[in-house]
Amino acid sequence: MIQENLNIVREHIKQACLRSGREEKDVTLICVSKTKPATDIHTAYENGERNFGENKVQEMTDKFQELPEDIHWHFIGHLQRNKVKYIIDKAYLIHSVESFRLAEQIEAEGTKHNVTANILIQVNVAQEETKFGLDRAEAVALVKAISVGLPHIRIKGLMTIAPFTEEPEENRIYFRQLRELSEEIAKLNLNHVEMKELSMGMTGDYMTAIEEGATLVRIGTGIFGNRAYLNRQ
Numbered sequence: 001m002i003q004e005n006l007n008i009v010r011e012h013i014k015q016a017c018l019r020s021g022r023e024e025k026d027v028t029l030i031c032v033s034k035t036k037p038a039t040d041i042h043t044a045y046e047n048g049e050r051n052f053g054e055n056k057v058q059e060m061t062d063k064f065q066e067l068p069e070d071i072h073w074h075f076i077g078h079l080q081r082n083k084v085k086y087i088i089d090k091a092y093l094i095h096s097v098e099s100f101r102l103a104e105q106i107e108a109e110g111t112k113h114n115v116t117a118n119i120l121i122q123v124n125v126a127q128e129e130t131k132f133g134l135d136r137a138e139a140v141a142l143v144k145a146i147s148v149g150l151p152h153i154r155i156k157g158l159m160t161i162a163p164f165t166e167e168p169e170e171n172r173i174y175f176r177q178l179r180e181l182s183e184e185i186a187k188l189n190l191n192h193v194e195m196k197e198l199s200m201g202m203t204g205d206y207m208t209a210i211e212e213g214a215t216l217v218r219i220g221t222g223i224f225g226n227r228a229y230l231n232r233q
Contacts, residue, residue: 016210032220110152157197168205175212
């Protein structure tokens, strides 16, 4: 099932790139493996995937120890400051930074472990009360603050979680707004900031996200099937 699903997702990515005049190589598939066993990840790995997304610190650290070293682990969930120390040297990219206090903790742990953390700023473009993330003005302010005083952090772009909808087209406006915000920030030419990545689009709407400029799409159910949720933090 996983192999067949991957083939379908890859074809959809290819078609979305063709429709929008983009290169397929410019879009990275992140297989969201949260709650899934290592055997499922191995299957995707054996089929060529190297980017996997987790939203629980304990689950990511467990899998980091168990699975191949060349996997790029993406932390995509809400990150508590007291958990940063566990993933600072394991996360290839932290997608969900939405406060200066969290950034300060990442800086402190980066200094301690002598690593530079790659992060994305999480923007709540749709302004949903139930989701984390900043509005446009707050995102710009946070990027500026991090660029000035936190040398162990590199901002690689922006992330958003669009509203759940049965109709992907409804989220096009949010994906477009994130891309426009990215372009606005890029023009500021800030130190340690490159608006290279746009993490947006999930199983239900990733093709629309790609058409609007997504470089990272986070696909879980579309690859691994429905999840069995675990009580892990």
